Amino acid sequence: MARLTDANVQVAREIIGRLPRAKSALIPLLHLAQEQDGYVTNEAMAHIAELIGITDAEVYGTATFYEMFKFEPVGRYCINICTGISCHLTGAWELLDHAEHLLDVHAGSTTPDGMFTVEGVECIAACTEGPALAVNYRYRYTVTNDQLDQLVDDLRMGRLTDEIPPHGTLARVRQRTPENWANTGKLAQEAVDAR
Amino acid sequence: MTDQPTTPQHFHVPGLVPTGPQLITGRFDQADGFTYDGYVSTGGYTALRKALTAMTPQQVHDEVKTSEMQGRGGAGFPAGVKWGFLPAGVFPRYIVINGDESEPGTYKDRKLMELDPHQLIEGILIACYAVGAAQAFLYVRGEMALAQERIAQALNDAYANQLVGTNIMGTDFSVDIVLSWGAGAYIVGEETALIESLEGERGMPRLKPPYFPASKGLYMQPTIVNNVETLSNLPWIINESGQAFHDIGAASSTGMRIFAVSGHVNRTGVFEVPNGVTTFRMLFEAPEYCGGVRQGRGVKAFIPGGASAMWFFDEHLDLPLDKPTIDKAGSMLGSGAIVVMDDTTDMVAACWNLVHFFSKESCGKCTPCREGTTWLERILKRILAGEGRPDDMDLLIEVSESISPGMAWPPRQTTICPLGPSAVSPIASAIRRFRHEFEHYIEHGHAIEGVHTPPIHGVAHGAPTHV
Ligand SMILES: Cc1cc2nc3c(=O)[nH]c(=O)nc-3n(C[C@H](O)[C@H](O)[C@H](O)COP(=O)(O)O)c2cc1C
Ligand code: SF4
Ligand code: FES
Numbered sequence: 032m033a034r035l036t037d038a039n040v041q042v043a044r045e046i047i048g049r050l051p052r053a054k055s056a057l058i059p060l061l062h063l064a065q066e067q068d069g070y071v072t073n074e075a076m077a078h079i080a081e082l083i084g085i086t087d088a089e090v091y092g093t094a095t096f097y098e099m100f101k102f103e104p105v106g107r108y109c110i111n112i113c114t115g116i117s118c119h120l121t122g123a124w125e126l127l128d129h130a131e132h133l134l135d136v137h138a139g140s141t142t143p144d145g146m147f148t149v150e151g152v153e154c155i156a157a158c159t160e161g162p163a164l165a166v167n168y169r170y171r172y173t174v175t176n177d178q179l180d181q182l183v184d185d186l187r188m189g190r191l192t193d194e195i196p197p198h199g200t201l202a203r204v205r206q207r208t209p210e211n212w213a214n215t216g217k218l219a220q221e222a223v224d225a226r
Numbered sequence: 227m228t229d230q231p232t233t234p235q236h237f238h239v240p241g242l243v244p245t246g247p248q249l250i251t252g253r254f255d256q257a258d259g260f261t262y263d264g265y266v267s268t269g270g271y272t273a274l275r276k277a278l279t280a281m282t283p284q285q286v287h288d289e290v291k292t293s294e295m296q297g298r299g300g301a302g303f304p305a306g307v308k309w310g311f312l313p314a315g316v317f318p319r320y321i322v323i324n325g326d327e328s329e330p331g332t333y334k335d336r337k338l339m340e341l342d343p344h345q346l347i348e349g350i351l352i353a354c355y356a357v358g359a360a361q362a363f364l365y366v367r368g369e370m371a372l373a374q375e376r377i378a379q380a381l382n383d384a385y386a387n388q389l390v391g392t393n394i395m396g397t398d399f400s401v402d403i404v405l406s407w408g409a410g411a412y413i414v415g416e417e418t419a420l421i422e423s424l425e426g427e428r429g430m431p432r433l434k435p436p437y438f439p440a441s442k443g444l445y446m447q448p449t450i451v452n453n454v455e456t457l458s459n460l461p462w463i464i465n466e467s468g469q470a471f472h473d474i475g476a477a478s479s480t481g482m483r484i485f486a487v488s489g490h491v492n493r494t495g496v497f498e499v500p501n502g503v504t505t506f507r508m509l510f511e512a513p514e515y516c517g518g519v520r521q522g523r524g525v526k527a528f529i530p531g532g533a534s535a536m537w538f539f540d541e542h543l544d545l546p547l548d549k550p551t552i553d554k555a556g557s558m559l560g561s562g563a564i565v566v567m568d569d570t571t572d573m574v575a576a577c578w579n580l581v582h583f584f585s586k587e588s589c590g591k592c593t594p595c596r597e598g599t600t601w602l603e604r605i606l607k608r609i610l611a612g613e614g615r616p617d618d619m620d621l622l623i624e625v626s627e628s629i630s631p632g633m634a635w636p637p638r639q640t641t642i643c644p645l646g647p648s649a650v651s652p653i654a655s656a657i658r659r660f661r662h663e664f665e666h667y668i669e670h671g672h673a674i675e676g677v678h679t680p681p682i683h684g685v686a687h688g689a690p691t692h693v
Contacts (some may be wrong), residue, residue, distance in 0.1 A: 049404060051361070051445060057426035058409055062368075083426075096428035096589075098410030099368045111369075115330040116533060117488035117565055119579045124680040138683055151683060153412065153583055154330035154533075155369055158563065159486050159494035168371040202374035206405045209385050 033074030035082075039063055043082050045208050053083045061094050065199040070101040101198075106141045106148035108186050109198050111165045115154030118161035121173075126162045127151050129176045133183060146187065148198075169195045243512045246474050246500040249462045249482045250455070253342045260376050262383035265344035271389060273464035274348050277355055278397045281464075286356040290460070292468030294480045298334075299324055299415075299453030300532070300561045302549050309357050311440035312448045319448040321353050321362040322424065322439075323457060326408055326415035328367060330533040330583055331563030333486040333496055335454035339366060339373035342458070343380035347390065347403065349457035352464055354401045357450060361402045363424055368408040377405055412587035416643050417451040419589065430591045431643040455484060455562075476502025479548045483562060485509065490523070490568035491516035502548035506530070506538070509547075510566060523568040527659065531560025533580050534648035536635050537655035556635045572677040573663045577656040578606040579682075584649035595646030598629040602649060609664060610685045612671030619664060622657065626650045 035043060043063060047056040060082065064075035076090045083090075094100050112130060114123045127138055130149045134142050141148040157163035160172035164179075171182060185191050196203065253259030253268065265271070277286050291306030312319055323346070327335040338346060350362050366374050381403060384390040392400045406424060413419050414429035418437055421444050423429040436442060443449025459481060463471050471481045479502030486496045487509055493516050497509065506528065509515045519525055527537045530547075536557035538545075545551055552559050567576060585599035602625050605618050615621075623633070630637045630647035633654040637647035657664065666674045673679045 052425065054426035055424055058423065059406065062407070062409065093426060093428055096411060097368070097408070100409055114579070115583065116529070116576065116579050117331055119576070119680060120489045120565070120567060120571065124682050127683060128681055153586065154328060154332070156327045156333050156336045156367070158331050158333045158488040158565070159496055161488060165369065168369050170372070201368070201371040201407070202378050204375045204378040204382070206378045207382050207385070209391055
């Protein structure tokens with residue numbers, strides 16, 4: 032898989048259509064590509080460039096600025112352990128150590144079976160609940176070593192597939208564009224002009 | 227190590243902690259508070275109806291001015307005044323909602339988005355009505371999957387109920403709200419970088435002047451950027467009046483405000499407290515809030531307003547959380563992020579942690595920040611690793627001065643945006659107060675007795691833990 036699927040092209044067109052300028056759809060479309068393949072492929076970036084009407088280099092330039100976009104395969108589950116200041120003070124590094132031993136990987140890399148990527152990350156906005164982590168951006172608070180063991184086991188055994196989708200999927204609810212949307216901007220503008 | 231909470235000896239007379247109404251956290255404990263039904267059944271969207279049917283946009287703006295509510299995103303600029311900067315008669319104009327929350331220590335906007343998304347949407351609509359914006363862009367931090375999901379659902383429900391879109395509540399008021407999200411970059415929280423990101427660019431700040439969002443913002447049109455917490459207060463203000471908001475807290479810092487207290491206290495938490503009158507000591511020690519520093523220990527230092535702020539110490543504990551008071555004392559309340567460090571904290575390691583953050587998140591647009599923060603991080607890292615050099619203290623100061631001359635507060639800057647100087651705050655704070663800890667590292671290769679050094683990855687040391 033590489034280019035966006037027909038279904039995703041549909042979604043992409045809807046996103047582009049709603050924005051005042053097509054290029055504003057770039058980050059949303061990169062997320063779409065990452066949701067489809069688990070990471071952002073070169074072919075998907077080229078396809079996005081076509082859809083928006085910009086160059087491949089422009090897509091690449093923006094994409095590489097943002098940490099969440101991955102350009103090679105990562106684990107099905109990315110375990111991001113916060114090492115921000117509040118978590119640093121409450122046991123983050125010890126937890127990261129434990130995760131490395133448990134999964135036998137260095138922070139920043141992926142287990143050979145492709146299941147887990149472990150990373151130390153910056154503050155994830157759960158500071159009062161340190162040490163905090165997120166698996167594919169689903170949060171866990173005040174995590175102990177034992178709880179991490181359990182979490183990894185649950186993920187391995189497929190007990191959390193309902194709660195935690197594979198890497199790349201963020202919100203599972205998309206904002207819909209209402210039928211009458213095309214009018215919204217125009218009517219709103221008229222109302223403003225009339226004031 | 228015991229986790230028995232200890233009641234501090236020297237504080238707490240019951241009833242001394244100021245209290246106030248929950249303006250924006252009232253639905254946090256309500257199981258269905260985030261749903262459309264849960265919101266509407268608890269008074270949701272009544273403020274919007276009131277605004278649209280009984281008030282002119284100018285009257286709504288006036289209420290917000292009267293409230294003197296300060297923005298909750300960091301700079302603390304009064305929202306009503308900011309709205310007034312929009313040039314008359316220039317359309318389209320936009321509202322951009324900053325939900326990028328990523329300043330270390332900050333935890334409130336994610337809660338507001340996850341637990342009460344409709345309250346935020348109602349606030350956005352009220353703001354759009356007041357300033358005459360026809361489209362709003364709600365930018366949620368990329369990592370916040372649940373917040374994105376809850377807001378998407380809330381927006382879909384609000385559209386379905388004619389609360390967003392064309393002819394809202396049957397009036398001639400129409401607004402589109404577009405949900406957008408980032409992809410991992412702290413700097414995108416800076417308002418002009420956020421706008422760049424919304425335009426599909428790398429999130430690099432624009433130079434101000436000339437690019438003040440109110441005149442040249444999104445697509446070079448007039449734009450108001452407001453924080454999630456700021457806008458979440460609007461439904462209450464419209465329902466109860468700007469004066470009622472102003473009557474809460476101090477005259478110089480009005481209303482209720484959310485503070486997240488993290489680090490070494492017995493009960494960390496996210497508290498909505500009367501603004502301007504509650505003190506740090508009350509937050510740390512009162513049983514209603516954090517119930518004391520862990521194990522009855524002393525406070526070595528605390529960060530009053532997020533990683534960018536100068537640190538505070540014992541002598542600042544009785545200051546009220548009041549903007550002018552804290553500014554005058556040499557720091558800021560910033561994003562309401564209070565981080566407590568007890569007397570076992572390794573200050574060199576804490577300082578490194580914060581500087582590391584800023585060096586990683588520097589967008590790279592200007593040299594003093596890109597190069598300077600990198601150097602600061604490297605020097606601190608080698609000190610931590612036991613490889614510090616005798617002149618490293620001077621070097622830290624020299625590099626800091628090149629980013630923020632004088633290392634003072636409020637910071638001066640040689641950079642495009644305040645991120646660069648933010649990296650200097652922890653250094654200025656730690657070196658002034660705990661210089662001996664740095665010197666001890668440089669001389670002996672490890673921390674002073676009695677502090678805990680976390681096993682920081684990539685720092686080759688095995689500093690013994692003496693706690
Ligand atoms: C480096 C940097 C990061 C920032 N991050 C955020 C943020 O995550 N959220 C936020 O609301 N404001 C952030 N701000 C402040 C915004 O630039 C802006 O002042 C704010 O969103 C305005 O909203 P307010 O007036 O309602 O407070 C940041 C500023 C800087 C310089
Ligand atoms: S100060 Fe740092 S983050 Fe801000 S514009 Fe310059 S390089 Fe970028
Ligand atoms: S510091 Fe870990 S969540 Fe903020």
